Amino acid sequence: MHQTGNPSDAGSEPLIHVGIILNQSNIHFELLSAYQLQGEEFPAGNYSVEISDGKILFNGNQYEEITFEADDLHTDSFELKEVIIGVNFHWERRENQRFLGGLKFMVENGGVSAINIVSLEDYLTSVISSEMSATSSEELLKAHAVISRSWLLAQIQKNKSIEKDYQTSFVTPTEIVRWYDREDHTRFDVCADDHCQRYQGITKQSTPLVKQVIDQTRGEVLTYNDIICDARFSKCCGGVMETFENVWEAIPHAYLQGKADIDNTNSLPDLTMEEEADRWIRTSPPAFCNTQDAKVLKQVLNDYDQETADFYRWKVVYSQEEIASLIKNRSGIDFGEIIALEPLQRGTSGRIIRLKIIGTLRVMIIGKELEIRRTLSKSHLYSSAFVVDADDENDEGIPQRFTLTGAGWGHGVGLCQIGAAMMAEKGHSYTAILNHYFPTSEMKKNY
Numbered sequence: 001m002h003q004t005g006n007p008s009d010a011g012s013e014p015l016i017h018v019g020i021i022l023n024q025s026n027i028h029f030e031l032l033s034a035y036q037l038q039g040e041e042f043p044a045g046n047y048s049v050e051i052s053d054g055k056i057l058f059n060g061n062q063y064e065e066i067t068f069e070a071d072d073l074h075t076d077s078f079e080l081k082e083v084i085i086g087v088n089f090h091w092e093r094r095e096n097q098r099f100l101g102g103l104k105f106m107v108e109n110g111g112v113s114a115i116n117i118v119s120l121e122d123y124l125t126s127v128i129s130s131e132m133s134a135t136s137s138e139e140l141l142k143a144h145a146v147i148s149r150s151w152l153l154a155q156i157q158k159n160k161s162i163e164k165d166y167q168t169s170f171v172t173p174t175e176i177v178r179w180y181d182r183e184d185h186t187r188f189d190v191c192a193d194d195h196c197q198r199y200q201g202i203t204k205q206s207t208p209l210v211k212q213v214i215d216q217t218r219g220e221v222l223t224y225n226d227i228i229c230d231a232r233f234s235k236c237c238g239g240v241m242e243t244f245e246n247v248w249e250a251i252p253h254a255y256l257q258g259k260a261d262i263d264n265t266n267s268l269p270d271l272t273m274e275e276e277a278d279r280w281i282r283t284s285p286p287a288f289c290n291t292q293d294a295k296v297l298k299q300v301l302n303d304y305d306q307e308t309a310d311f312y313r314w315k316v317v318y319s320q321e322e323i324a325s326l327i328k329n330r331s332g333i334d335f336g337e338i339i340a341l342e343p344l345q346r347g348t349s350g351r352i353i354r355l356k357i358i359g360t361l362r363v364m365i366i367g368k369e370l371e372i373r374r375t376l377s378k379s380h381l382y383s384s385a386f387v388v389d390a391d392d393e394n395d396e397g398i399p400q401r402f403t404l405t406g407a408g409w410g411h412g413v414g415l416c417q418i419g420a421a422m423m424a425e426k427g428h429s430y431t432a433i434l435n436h437y438f439p440t441s442e443m444k445k446n447y
Contacts, residue, residue, distance in 0.1 A: 013219075013447055015073075016123045016152065017188035018199055020080055020099070023111035026050035028081040032098065035068035035076065042068065049105050051112050056105050065106040073101045073119055077202060080114055085193060085200065099201030106187065115188050116201065123199065124148055125214050129206045130198040136299035140421050141213040142430035146443070147231035147415055148197060150221040153446065154230040155196075156189055168249070175365040176331075177354070179248045217430075219447040222438055224255050229441050235300070236311045237261050237349060237416035238385050238408025239280070239287035240271060241437070246347035247369045247411045255441040258348020261287040261419045271350035274343060278387050280350055281407045284313055288419035289408075296425050300417045311409035311418075314382050320400045323376075327357060330375045331366070335359025337398050341376075341388045349412045351385040360398070369411055376404070383408040414438065 021027055028048045035042050047058070055062040070076035083097045102117035127148050128141055136144075169178035192199040222229040230253060232244070244256035260268040269276040284290060290312050291297070318326065320337060328334050335357055342356040344365060354367040357375075366375055373381040386406035390399035415437040423433050431443065 018116045019188045019191040021114040030079040033076045068103040097203040130200045137424040139430040140424040143433040150231040177367040222441040232414035234410025236409040237412040240349040242349040242412035255438040277350035288422040316404045336361030
């Protein structure tokens with residue numbers, strides 16, 4: 001295992017290992033300053049590594065792993081070529097990206113992976129500029145700095161306690177339930193894509209405000225019972241936050257529970273009930289994240305995120321041929337023609353946790369939230385908070401059109417980025433924003 005600073009040691013800022021490019025046959029990179037490799041100095045310039053006989057081939061020599069060490073982690077930098085961003089999302093693309101700190105290559109799953117070794121606060125400066133617009137309001141940026149720092153430190157602690165037989169799925173002949181977290185990253189702390197936290201190094205230009213916010217909140221984390229909070233976030237909760245255990249493992253967190261994204265929560269319906277969820281999703285109730293304010297949205301949505309226009313409420317229409325083919329390709333199971341998509345269990349935000357797919361050849365139950373979204377879209381459905389209208393039946397009574405009407409963008413657990421941006425716009429402080437999205441938590445300075 002790699003070594004990282006201990007997040008429980010007050011006063012020490014950890015070094016973070018971030019997986020940037022994973023399992024490739026070769027990787028091209030450019031050192032933008034001189035680096036050290038096993039005592040030898042390599043000047044700035046273009047280089048490449050490749051897999052050869054199960055090892056890393058570099059400069060005519062083979063290695064199990066190699067690390068280019070920076071003289072100064074805060075100023076020395078390198079560029080990785082053709083980094084994939086938005087993996088499996090509708091806006092997936094490649095771009096060259098620059099990073100501060102050290103560069104490590106290791107053999108993984110028959111390919112070579114590139115790992116960035118970076119100080120936690122430098123990492124956060126990038127995450128805040130990558131996840132949000134660097135021109136966002138100060139209070140929003142402060143809130144995001146605290147939750148991003150908390151989430152990462154919580155993952156490092158969690159990684160130490162995960163058992164070898166830790167399960168993220170269970171499968172029977174009639175049911176497939178999976179959830180997707182970052183436990184598959186066993187040789188580094190976190191990946192650079194939306195699977196963990198969006199991190200694009202110093203590719204995205206930061207601003208003096210982002211650097212100021214990181215400095216002002218340095219070491220600040222959310223805690224519950226003196227344990228660092230697993231502070232989750234998503235783009236848009238759709239009006240109600242989801243409960244942690246409905247999306248990931250069945251471990252309740254008091255600060256990640258269902259709650260309306262609005263000041264007045266007295267009128268929140270029970271969205272675990274199908275009738276209430278149906279009514280809620282088909283309407284557009286008031287919420288912090290129910291906004292079309294271009295100024296606010298620009299703070300949260302980067303250029304390619306803005307390719308998504310509808311997210312508080314959205315609609316997707318599939319023909320019978322489209323949905324049958326999609327489900328077969330995404331799940332690997334041939335259901336035949338699709339007769340019905342039947343929600344069996346919903347969470348506190350109306351997100352479907354267990355969905356029955358009824359086909360002419362097969363009936364299966366799938367879950368949890370992300371598995372449902374992956375199965376019903378070429379990339380990821382915006383959320384699993386949706387209702388289904390099946391119509392245009394043929395002579396055999398099989399629907400020829402399915403309309404999915406949905407709410408929100410993402411899993412909906414923890415901080416709602418668009419809602420938080422609107423709270424900041426309305427004058428709420430970052431501590432008020434954090435209290436709203438993570439009730440019962442406390443702020444502490446960890447280092």
